[in-house]
Amino acid sequence: MKLKLYLALPLLILSACGDSPPPEQAPVINNTEEVQQYYKDHPDFFSFKTLGDVPTDLNWESGGDLPEVGSPNALKGGLETVRLADFPRTLRTVGPDSNGGFRPWILDNTTMSLAHRHPNQLDYFPGLANRWAVDQDSKTVYVELDPDATWSDGVPITSDDYLFIFWFFRTEYITAPWYNNWYENQFTNITRYSDHLISISIPELKPDTDSKVLELRPLPRHFYNEVGEDFLERYQWRFAPTTAAYVIKEGDLKKGRSIRFTRNTDWWAKDKKHWRYRFNIDRVNLIVIRDTPKVFEAFKRGDIDQFGLSLAEYWYEKLPDTDPDVENGYIHKKWFFNERPRPPYGLWINTDQPLLNEKSVRLGIQHATHWQLVIDQFFRGDYDRLNTANDGYGRFSHPTLRGRPFDVEAAMKHFADAGFIERGDDGILKREDGTRLAFTLSSGYESLKDVLTILKEEASKAGIEFRVEVLDGTAGWKKVQEKQHDIHFSAFGYSLELYPRFWETYHSSNAYYDAFLDDGRINPERKSKTQTNNLESFAVYEMDGLIDRYRQASDSETMIELAHTMSELHHEEASFVPGYYAGFFRLGHWRWIQYPEDFSFKHASGPTQYFVHWIDQDIKTATLNARRSDQPLSKSIEVFDQYRTPAIP
Numbered sequence: 001m002k003l004k005l006y007l008a009l010p011l012l013i014l015s016a017c018g019d020s021p022p023p024e025q026a027p028v029i030n031n032t033e034e035v036q037q038y039y040k041d042h043p044d045f046f047s048f049k050t051l052g053d054v055p056t057d058l059n060w061e062s063g064g065d066l067p068e069v070g071s072p073n074a075l076k077g078g079l080e081t082v083r084l085a086d087f088p089r090t091l092r093t094v095g096p097d098s099n100g101g102f103r104p105w106i107l108d109n110t111t112m113s114l115a116h117r118h119p120n121q122l123d124y125f126p127g128l129a130n131r132w133a134v135d136q137d138s139k140t141v142y143v144e145l146d147p148d149a150t151w152s153d154g155v156p157i158t159s160d161d162y163l164f165i166f167w168f169f170r171t172e173y174i175t176a177p178w179y180n181n182w183y184e185n186q187f188t189n190i191t192r193y194s195d196h197l198i199s200i201s202i203p204e205l206k207p208d209t210d211s212k213v214l215e216l217r218p219l220p221r222h223f224y225n226e227v228g229e230d231f232l233e234r235y236q237w238r239f240a241p242t243t244a245a246y247v248i249k250e251g252d253l254k255k256g257r258s259i260r261f262t263r264n265t266d267w268w269a270k271d272k273k274h275w276r277y278r279f280n281i282d283r284v285n286l287i288v289i290r291d292t293p294k295v296f297e298a299f300k301r302g303d304i305d306q307f308g309l310s311l312a313e314y315w316y317e318k319l320p321d322t323d324p325d326v327e328n329g330y331i332h333k334k335w336f337f338n339e340r341p342r343p344p345y346g347l348w349i350n351t352d353q354p355l356l357n358e359k360s361v362r363l364g365i366q367h368a369t370h371w372q373l374v375i376d377q378f379f380r381g382d383y384d385r386l387n388t389a390n391d392g393y394g395r396f397s398h399p400t401l402r403g404r405p406f407d408v409e410a411a412m413k414h415f416a417d418a419g420f421i422e423r424g425d426d427g428i429l430k431r432e433d434g435t436r437l438a439f440t441l442s443s444g445y446e447s448l449k450d451v452l453t454i455l456k457e458e459a460s461k462a463g464i465e466f467r468v469e470v471l472d473g474t475a476g477w478k479k480v481q482e483k484q485h486d487i488h489f490s491a492f493g494y495s496l497e498l499y500p501r502f503w504e505t506y507h508s509s510n511a512y513y514d515a516f517l518d519d520g521r522i523n524p525e526r527k528s529k530t531q532t533n534n535l536e537s538f539a540v541y542e543m544d545g546l547i548d549r550y551r552q553a554s555d556s557e558t559m560i561e562l563a564h565t566m567s568e569l570h571h572e573e574a575s576f577v578p579g580y581y582a583g584f585f586r587l588g589h590w591r592w593i594q595y596p597e598d599f600s601f602k603h604a605s606g607p608t609q610y611f612v613h614w615i616d617q618d619i620k621t622a623t624l625n626a627r628r629s630d631q632p633l634s635k636s637i638e639v640f641d642q643y644r645t646p647a648i649p
Helices: 032-041 103-108 159-168 177-185 292-301 312-318 359-368 371-378 408-417 446-462 473-481 541-552 556-573 617-628
Strands: 046-048 079-084 115-117 124-126 129-135 140-145 189-194 197-201 258-263 283-288 306-308 331-337 345-349 438-443 465-470 487-490 576-581 584-590 637-640
Touching: 032 046, 032 159, 124 129, 159 189, 159 197, 292 306, 345 359, 359 408, 359 446, 371 446, 371 576, 408 446, 438 446, 438 473, 446 465, 446 487, 473 487, 541 556
Parallel strands: 046 189, 079 283, 331 637, 438 465, 438 487
Antiparallel strands: 115 124, 129 140, 140 197, 189 197, 258 283, 306 584, 331 584, 345 487, 345 576
16 A cells, blocks of 8 residues: 555545536547456466365454444434645546545545454454455465445446456556556466455565455446546546445535535445444535634634644644633543554655755754754644654664754764855855755645744754745645655655555665666666655665565564664665654544544544544534533543553653
């Protein structure tokens, strides 16, 4: 699964785009012949057998004993209004502009894969699959699809939808090198036994061999039968049938303004265990509000139902415990500590840019960024210093590496090693040829612009200029995906995984085309590769070898040793400046928004990730009436710390 931008409803059905005229209708094409020929041309990868060929000694699993996700007290119904930071540039889930802040709403958190990790137990429970089995000898996972599963247009989900993904994600039509590479190299075979039974093989055994297969999502073969040379334009604003609970109805997409999702009352999984108490809201209205202060104003008016309070400014000052709406019980506050791989907030340095390709400069930047001041001043000491880009993975995370401290003297020494000795009249260091030590520090986080200001002011003490550039989330991510940034402040939101990945972010194949010559020397003619998650343009020959060994390793101890070595090498290259992490999330919500008794989950990234909340219309009516008449209700400020873990000293 591709790492996503950290910011979390399904692919959708829509026949028109609200008040925006649809694009001129492209001629109908059909790629069936091309796809079938591709299968024939790759007989080692695509196999077609019968049920009689399925091994009889498989140990099938179904996750049936795992506890329910959600509460039996949940009610169906209601309208929830949610902030959308910026309107998406496309409704494709692959290709340019697809990996922005809207992606979680149409893919990551609400569509269904074959099976899903339980957010407390980490074992898998059924999604599109009824059961599965792992054959360790053949490195193959067998999967039986749920015969009840259908796309939201009523078409059954079959094995063919899974065969199709291995054509779709390999084709260059989608203009997505990351996907091309992943689906080309991470799987070795898919076999169709029947409409509802497949097996998928992988090149190496892992401690969680089944995960790579079970987390695959299908594609509606019948919808994507027009994929060809004009894929990007043809599917720019087209909605695909979904496996999940929500659809977009005609007229519910208002370009630049709002998108409305409606719960599909005929959703095939609505009565299935682990799904029946989720996606309870009838309609979810996403409205575009770019400025966080305006979002908070809308929340306080009751126009928006929930507001994240993880930023100290909002938890302590803008919505203090003494706020009248909190004091009177109209708005509830919750603070939830969790256990999960930490989104690596920090500075991603593009080593393909002039000056930033020099290690001495990057080392200077490491010591010129005052993260502890950011934590103490902006986050009121609630957050902790991040040490590596892979903190939070238990033994896989490096036990002793620490983020470099703010140290003006150390920073200037490194800058001097790079030839930056003399300060100009503006206090910024420069070389003898007049080259100034100045870079654009960009971000797509409007709410964290003050973080950049602190970093800018402190860095100037070491003679470096950060030109702050705050973009909307989509534009910010587009900039780094196209490798146009100098230094970008961002984070990835990781899927729930047992160990970190390195290939996506640090392998040279995601930085350049033909990064190295056969003997390991840098290829002087290499060209930058865009639309990947290697934001640092990180290309180190030694790292490639370590990553390859890591991907081939099958036992945890070997993987742990390699993970530590790779973290050390990444630290040495100084291309990522670890910033901070929060081992919790905080929320304010109006009283009518209800959550299960335990509120959230051990491994949740946010309160709404699993869509277990609901709206109680009776409570909403009572709350609004009480507020109008200044009648106090029960105050509610809760701290859930059962999963709190101490920070690394």
